[in-house]
Amino acid sequence: MTSPLAPPDRLLLGPGPSPVAPSVLDALGKPVIGHLDPEFIRIMDETSEQLRAVFRTSNPLTFPVSGTGSAGMETALVNVLEPGDVIVIGVNGVFGGRMADAAARAGAVVTTVEARWGDIVDPVQLGNAATAANAKVVALVHAETSTGVRSPVDQVRNAIGPDPLLLVDSVTGLAGIPLEVDGWGIDVCFSGTQKCLSVPPGLAPITFSPRAANVVAERKTSVQSWYLDVSMLRKYWEEGQGARAYHHTAPISMVYGLWEGLRLVMEEGLETRWARHQDAGDFLQDALTELGFQMFARKGYQLPQLTSVRLPADVPDSLRGNLLHEFGIEIGGGLGEGAGKVWRIGLMGHGATRHNAERLIESLRALL
Secondary structure, eight states: OOOOOOOOOOOOOOSOOOOOOOOHHHHTTSOOOTSSHHHHHHHHHHHHHHHHHTTTTTSSSEEEEEEEEEHHHHHHHHHOOTTTTTEEEEEESSEEEEEHHOOOOOTTTEEEOOOOSSSSHHHHHHHHHHHTTTTTTEEEEEETTTTEOOGGGGHHHHHHHHEEEEEEETTTTTTOOOOTTTTTSEEEEOOTTTTTOOSSEEEEEEHHHHHHHHHHHHOOOOOOTTTTTTGGTTTHHHHGGGGGSSOOOOOHHHHHOOOOOOHHHHHHHHHHHHHHHHHHHHHHHHHHHHHHHEOOSSSOOOSSSSEEEOOTTOOOTTHHHHHHHHEEEEEEEOGGGTTTTTTEEOOOOOOOOOHHHHHHHHHHHHHH
């Protein structure tokens, strides 16, 4: 361990992390200052403002949780749920199942509405289940990373009615496909930095509507997690004071990276970024189909930034290892029932280009 660290240079085309822009890597290396330094407070406030723009919301309580997307999931659930509360969760892949597990651990009464992997959860079925169970919260995964399915979140509020809180996992969706937190009636939405924002894993952007923030404020029991209890921070964020409240030592360098990643999103333009992901994803999916792969996600609901494909009979899953070692390209294997049968290919954030798709297809042709 006497030589400097020298990780290999990979083209990250898996389900995450995604390729990181050079300017984000530069930002991560900027001088560390104190988390209560006035300059860091300004950076954190600007980060929250940029997150509001990317989430398409005016929610004051919008900030990056210090942790990966799973920490964002737990923050969302444990703050709005108390023991005995009823939550209805759409499950059509690994990450819907994880929300159900986490909600049960928080003491909630969990009802799942399940769909086969590769398909969507029907919003009408969610609404029927929410009404039958008198649900406090309805939760759904916007972009299911395990299957490549895009859920019609824009239809869910009308289906469930005005009363339940709507909680959405957009870890793989944010900045890659349209997401309208305010316009779609979403109350709590969380994400992660390592997908379409193209920042290393380590932060989980999250936003709470005023209604959801009020639910947190009026809890009768303490939040299950001390570390993830947003009630300790809520008044400071809503008063626009941001990081002036000391709760824990913020991950300074990661916030620098997120600040720069969000700056790149806003510089490109959110709609332009969505269109770039769609173009790259469409190109890749057409090329894979020509090679004999079959789309795993239901037609019309396929994510452009995360393509899931069934392998042809003569293509072994082990070929992913050849891609990595011979061409330096990482792609992901299937999870659950798709293990060994499905590949998951990410064109996310900085990596969402036709050039990267072409490089992958050329490499596959050479191996096949």
